[in-house]
Amino acid sequence: MPVTDVSYRTCPLCEASCGLEVSHHEGRVLRIRGDREDVFSHGFICPKGSTLRQLHEDPDRLRSPLVWRNGRHEEVTWDEAWAVIADRLGAVMATHGRQAVAVYLGNPSAHSLSAMTYNRVVLQSLGTRQRYSASTVDQMPKHVACGYVYGSPAAIPVPDLDRTDHLLMLGANPHASNGSLCTAPDFPGKLEAIRQRGGRVVVVDPRRTRTAEMADEWVAIRPGTDAMLLAAMANSLFAEGLIDVGEHVNAHLTGLQQVADAVARFTPERAEVLCGVDASTIRRLARELADAPRAAVYGRMGTTTSGVGDEGFGALASWLVEVLNIVTGNLDRPGGAMFPLPAAGGATTRGTPGRGSGFRIGRSQTRVRGLPEVMGEYPAVALAEEITTPGEARLRALITVAGNPVLSTPAGHELSRALEELDFMVSVDLYLNETTRHADVILPSPSQLERSHYDLLLLQFAVRNVANYSPAVLARQSGQPDEWEILARLAQIATGGDPHGSLTDLDDTTARELLQSSVRSEFSPVHGRDVDELLREVSASGRRGPDRLLDIMLRTGPFGDGFGRRADGLTLDLLLEHPHGVDLGPLTPRLPEVLRNESGRIELAPEPLIADLERLDRVHVDDDQLVMIGRRDLRSNNSWMHNIGVLVSGTPRCTLQMHPDDAARRGVEHGAVVRLATATASVEVTLEVTDSLRPGVVCLPHGWGHDLPDTRLTVASGQPGVNSNLLASPRSLDPLSGTSVLNGFAVEVSPLVPA
Numbered sequence: 164m165p166v167t168d169v170s171y172r173t174c175p176l177c178e179a180s181c182g183l184e185v186s187h188h189e190g191r192v193l194r195i196r197g198d199r200e201d202v203f204s205h206g207f208i209c210p211k212g213s214t215l216r217q218l219h220e221d222p223d224r225l226r227s228p229l230v231w232r233n234g235r236h237e238e239v240t241w242d243e244a245w246a247v248i249a250d251r252l253g254a255v256m257a258t259h260g261r262q263a264v265a266v267y268l269g270n271p272s273a274h275s276l277s278a279m280t281y282n283r284v285v286l287q288s289l290g291t292r293q294r295y296s297a298s299t300v301d302q303m304p305k306h307v308a309c310g311y312v313y314g315s316p317a318a319i320p321v322p323d324l325d326r327t328d329h330l331l332m333l334g335a336n337p338h339a340s341n342g343s344l345c346t347a348p349d350f351p352g353k354l355e356a357i358r359q360r361g362g363r364v365v366v367v368d369p370r371r372t373r374t375a376e377m378a379d380e381w382v383a384i385r386p387g388t389d390a391m392l393l394a395a396m397a398n399s400l401f402a403e404g405l406i407d408v409g410e411h412v413n414a415h416l417t418g419l420q421q422v423a424d425a426v427a428r429f430t431p432e433r434a435e436v437l438c439g440v441d442a443s444t445i446r447r448l449a450r451e452l453a454d455a456p457r458a459a460v461y462g463r464m465g466t467t468t469s470g471v472g473d474e475g476f477g478a479l480a481s482w483l484v485e486v487l488n489i490v491t492g493n494l495d496r497p498g499g500a501m502f503p504l505p506a507a508g509g510a511t512t513r514g515t516p517g518r519g520s521g522f523r524i525g526r527s528q529t530r531v532r533g534l535p536e537v538m539g540e541y542p543a544v545a546l547a548e549e550i551t552t553p554g555e556a557r558l559r560a561l562i563t564v565a566g567n568p569v570l571s572t573p574a575g576h577e578l579s580r581a582l583e584e585l586d587f588m589v590s591v592d593l594y595l596n597e598t599t600r601h602a603d604v605i606l607p608s609p610s611q612l613e614r615s616h617y618d619l620l621l622l623q624f625a626v627r628n629v630a631n632y633s634p635a636v637l638a639r640q641s642g643q644p645d646e647w648e649i650l651a652r653l654a655q656i657a658t659g660g661d662p663h664g665s666l667t668d669l670d671d672t673t674a675r676e677l678l679q680s681s682v683r684s685e686f687s688p689v690h691g692r693d694v695d696e697l698l699r700e701v702s703a704s705g706r707r708g709p710d711r712l713l714d715i716m717l718r719t720g721p722f723g724d725g726f727g728r729r730a731d732g733l734t735l736d737l738l739l740e741h742p743h744g745v746d747l748g749p750l751t752p753r754l755p756e757v758l759r760n761e762s763g764r765i766e767l768a769p770e771p772l773i774a775d776l777e778r779l780d781r782v783h784v785d786d787d788q789l790v791m792i793g794r795r796d797l798r799s800n801n802s803w804m805h806n807i808g809v810l811v812s813g814t815p816r817c818t819l820q821m822h823p824d825d826a827a828r829r830g831v832e833h834g835a836v837v838r839l840a841t842a843t844a845s846v847e848v849t850l851e852v853t854d855s856l857r858p859g860v861v862c863l864p865h866g867w868g869h870d871l872p873d874t875r876l877t878v879a880s881g882q883p884g885v886n887s888n889l890l891a892s893p894r895s896l897d898p899l900s901g902t903s904v905l906n907g908f909a910v911e912v913s914p915l916v917p918a
């Protein structure tokens with residue numbers, strides 16, 4: 164009987180952050196299952212979690228760098244790859260300057276400790292404003308709304324799922340997604356528990372998802388109109404005298420009367436016409452929220468990335484979610500919407516408690532369309548035109564890290580063409596896929612099991628305060644750098660450093676800078692201490708890279724040992740002694756300390772959002788127009804886990820769902836291949852007729868379309884599906900957040916006419 168090793172590792176695939184128990188022997192994974200002793204997930208796991216083994220073993224996963232030459236991607240040594248990058252990236256920067264280089268950061272970089280700590284170093288070293296990410300096809304509206312209201316874009320309250328009595332959930336389907344900006348392993352179980360303890364769950368969604376099916380009520384809203392629904396709910400609360408902010412919040416609140424005035428025009432009767440939800444239902448939803456002892460409103464993808472026609476309303480909808488939580492007295496109280504207190508790296512635990520410089524957008528604009536910067540980045544949909552439009556500051560080089568924008572962002576075919584015009588492109592990725600096939604150099608990260616992990620980002624949005632560190636499960640194959648080393652070397656090259664030289668100085672500087680900012684802050688436990696001494700102390704363990712940075716963040720964080728100030732405080736050593744994580748307890752109130760507005764207040768009526776209500780005032784819908792929304796599937800993960808056989812086997816998931824009435828009207832049948840078109844693009848896709856949709860709405864998942872040439876995705880290309888983002892328009896945005904309209908745009912469906 165061989166001795167089996169057992170390691171514990173947080174799953175990095177989605178935001179739920181489940182604990183995994185990984186059995187392995189001599190470098191081979193034998194089994195992965197849920198870690199029953201994990202302090203947060205208690206054994207919960209979804210079908211994707213155990214496929215970290217298949218991902219690790221996938222023969223298509225890249226194991227050495229690729230360089231494009233002789234008309235194909237050839238395997239090269241790491242040294243060769245670095246030399247090519249130093250040469251060609253250097254040439255672009257020397258000829259065209261630093262603003263000619265762009266970076267696109269994809270979603271898995273938010274799940275990587277290396278990327279969370281070293282992407283910033285890459286960006287700083289490049290010195291470019293040309294920053295793009297998946298945030299502008301995702302959650303940016305939440306950052307904008309919370310940024311304006313609370314002063315920090317990271318101050319996003321989460322529904323206190325374990326204690327609430329009433330949850331109103333809009334545009335989220337945790338039965339498939341397992342939750343987002345609300346880190347909660349077994350989210351579906353937590354919804355069930357709300358109902359079991361006598362509470363109520365209401366789901367607002369154009370589709371009767373599994374989440375809606377399991378809820379007390381499904382409200383079949385017309386896509387893109389959540390802002391109107393929420394405004395009308397607020398209107399109704401003001402009209403019926405149901406506002407009750409509570410003393411705790413009221414002491415820190417401004418703008419309540421402005422909000423009352425601003426929503427006065429959005430009556431439930433008006434919302435009924437736009438949203439397709441009865442005025443009486445809207446009033447009842449508002450009363451239920453006001454009456455529940457403890458309630459929370461939670462809005463996600465369906466509220467942040469939807470629109471009517473080409474107008475997105477993500478920021479407005481996200482703001483109105485905050486408004487409803489506040490005016491019903493549910494902000495910052497148990498069972499309501501609460502601010503987590505992250506143990507490490509939390510933006511809301513830095514700086515001066517209760518005060519800051521607030522939030523603004525538009526400190527710079529894109530060259531071509533003049534779109535405003537938001538959180539230091541530009542809309543993902545601006546990338547293609549910034550490459551193809553001639554002129555001074557045209558983009559000439561691109562670095563992608565863990566991103567697949569050719570499939571994930573609107574009009575990916577246009578981006579694909581644009582990428583061909585670049586002088587140079589580098590991708591840090593696991594696969595040769597639809598995006599990275601355009602790269603001159605692809606640098607493979609080690610597999611997830613070969614890296615240490617701590618959810619620096621997602622634990623900032625967790626429904627309990629927890630800390631959980633996982634060391635790497637397997638050793639990296641010889642010569643394979645860690646992901647942070649890849650990023651650090653890119654940074655080193657960007658500053659003109661030796662492409663083959665040691666990374667020690669750069670790493671030490673990064674750690675020193677982190678300590679320095681802590682030492683400077685009068686609210687830090689290490690305020691005024693000697694940086695060199697702290698650096699020596701934290702380096703004594705021999706840790707380097709992200710692990711050392713994490714140790715610094717933990718020790719200087721709100722639960723940390725403060726470098727000797729609190730005996731039982733958190734350190735990385737302490738987390739290593741707790742492989743199932745450390746539970747830091749349920750969420751606790753954080754007002755006013757969490758606020759970062761100049762005023763030190765919650766600003767309920769930020770001028771840009773009040774002004775944006777004008778757009779909502781003007782919007783109207785055409786009842787006969789078919790509109791499209793997306794959907795997620797439990798066994799899929801955006802565009803990139805389709806090369807795992809066990810996940811894509813069975814009935815193809817990339818189908819177009821349509822209501823029977825809509826199908827009958829168009830003479831299209833279940834199982835037939837139909838033409839799905841917008842004014843500018845079309846795809847052919849298999850029809851699935853189902854009454855689970857609101858009539859007038861069709862539904863197609865995103866992330867498919869693996870039939871492009873020059874990729875290395877054997878399994879995925881055998882089940883390619885179609886790319887729904889060919890239909891989404893790069894012109895359709897939420898103006899305040901630069902976020903794309905991925906849901907609610909107009910489409911037509913017709914039978915395929917035989918040639």
Ligand SMILES: Nc1nc2c(c(=O)[nH]1)N[C@H]1C(S)=C(S)[C@@H](COP(=O)(O)OP(=O)(O)OC[C@H]3O[C@@H](n4cnc5c(=O)[nH]c(N)nc54)[C@H](O)[C@@H]3O)O[C@H]1N2
Nearest residue numbers: 269270271297301565566567568571591592801802803865
């Ligand atoms: N129509 C429509 N479009 C959407 C959405 C939608 O709902 N509808 N959803 C949007 C959302 S929410 C998101 S977040 C985006 C995602 O958009 P992206 O982040 O651009 O794309 P992903 O599909 O997540 O692709 C991730 C890439 O990272 C690579 N990768 C995976 N793990 C790692 C790793 O650990 N390190 C490195 N270096 N690479 C890794 C994969 O091989 C893949 O190339 O898509 C968006 N696009």
Ligand SMILES: Nc1nc2c(c(=O)[nH]1)N[C@H]1C(S)=C(S)[C@@H](COP(=O)(O)OP(=O)(O)OC[C@H]3O[C@@H](n4cnc5c(=O)[nH]c(N)nc54)[C@H](O)[C@@H]3O)O[C@H]1N2
Nearest residue numbers: 334335336340343386387463464465469797799800801906
């Ligand atoms: N299995 C799986 N899990 C994932 C992912 C994945 O691709 N697959 N992706 C991960 C990522 S990156 C993210 S960001 C999260 C997203 O997690 P969620 O925010 O839960 O996203 P979805 O599951 O797409 O659910 C969005 C819901 O909004 C509905 N909707 C569409 N338009 C509208 C609208 O206008 N109004 C309302 N009210 N609803 C609307 C859709 O029908 C859908 O049910 O999931 C994460 N988890």
Ligand code: SF4
Nearest residue numbers: 174177180181209212
């Ligand atoms: S729910 Fe998310 S974190 Fe949990 S096992 Fe599945 S993919 Fe991993």
Ligand SMILES: [Mo]
Nearest residue numbers: 270297301302
């Ligand atoms: Mo996302």
